[in-house]
Amino acid sequence: MAVTLRDIAARVGVSVTTVSRALAGYDDVAQATRDKVHLAAEELGYYPSTTARQLQKRRTDTIGFVIPTFGPRFSDPFFSELLAGIGNEAARNHMDLLVSTRAPDTPEEQEAYRRLVDGRRADGMLVVRTRAEDPRLAYLIERGFPFVAFGRSHAQDFPYLDVDGQKGMRDAVQHLIDGGHQHIGYVSAPLNLTFASHRLAGYRQTLQENGLPYDEDLIVEGALTEEDGYRAAHHLLSRDLRPTAIALANDLMALGAMRAAHERGFAVGREVAITGFDDIPLASHANPPLTTVRQPIYDIGRRICHMIIQVIRDEPMAERHILLEPVLVVRESSGMHR
Secondary structure (H helix, E strand, O other), rough: OOOHHHHHHHHHHHHHHHHHHHHHHOOOOHHHHHHHHHHHHHHHHHOHHHHHHHHHHHHOOEEEEEEOOOOOOOOOHHHHHHHHHHHHHHHHOOOOEHHHHHHHHOOOHHHHHHHHOOOOOOOOEEOOOOOOHHHHHHHHHHOOOEEEEEEOOOOOOEEEEEOOHHHHHHHHHHHHHHOOOOEEEEEEOOEEEEHHHHHHHHHHHHHHHOOOOOHHEEEEEOOOOOHHHHHHHHHOOOOOOOOOEEOOOOOHHHHHHHHHHHHHHOEEEEEEEEEEEEEEHHHHHOOOOEEEOOOOOHHHHHHHHHHHHHHHOOOOOOOOOOHHHHHEEEOHHOOOOO
């Protein structure tokens, strides 16, 4: 049988009201009495009603997160790492995480946000993969609802953490050029995503700085899946003047590109160089191991979760806008100096 406030009151010899106020931390109850009530509650194994506590605070102690993806992607290593960081930080702060997936830029995605926000099912939202025109951000800002984003916006101001994708791609492309490559293909993320424009700018700028032409025929847009990288690499490697290297906007597409290169008879790292972006766990176990740009995915999840908890609790934030610098990790897939 569950222990009640009445049981604690009988043990301490005070009223149920006094017990309730003591457990809630009201200072009109003497400290000595509060101590006795807390000790009795611990000895009796009392657990306060979560629902009652939430009603009292007018909070759900829940963070909402709608993953923007076409189909279930919990098996995607990027989101797995991100969710691990978010979930562990939420648990550390005694918060719950409410997660769902919706295809981006669809009525279903907007409805998921309305259900969480207008239904007060969450105290704050995490938003990832911000877009050039982002109805999610516009809605949350219009509603005055707390949120933190993994990704920037050119048009709106809000708390965010992002990675300097332009620098990361510059480092990757410069590495390929330093290896002797002058004909470098690029597989971009969907260009309506904010980070895609930064990474494409890094690719383009590095070519120009090294006196190499920017050829739009060497650029293919993919949807960040392994199959998209596979199809894009087949397209690029079938050209009469094929690229000797391909930089891709994420690791899953890079792994797909490696599979396509193998199928076409090219030795990855010797006959064609391939680089990715993210450094998911699979990258170091690929055949050959994948050269990539590392962003600390788990830590990013942990930090954006900590930021939204600060916003929910109205705590001061040391930094409202955080831009992390990624690191190039060189492995065998990008080959030797030519």
